[in-house]
Amino acid sequence: GIYGQKDYNAWIGKIACKRMYKNLDTDAHQSAKFVADQLQKDSTTAQAWQFLGAAINYYCPEKRPVLGQLAGGPSHA
DSSP states (O other): OOOSOHHHHHHHHHHHHHHHHTTSSOSHHHHHHHHHHHSOTTOOHHHHHHHHHHHHHHHOGGGHHHHHGGGTOOOOO
16 A cells, blocks of 8 residues: 555656665665655555565566565575
């Protein structure tokens, strides 16, 4: 349940991926914080993580290992 303008939400997802590619966010925690800072103020931490996962799956699937690192998975990005 993340609501907002469709274009704005897409922008957040695309920028989150771009930040990972440019190493502005070097891990998933930094990326999730960026996303949380962009979402509506009443959004939860869980929603920010769900949004980040969806953004990675849709806009930069090759960055999925970033999320895998949180679960103790492979650490290559």
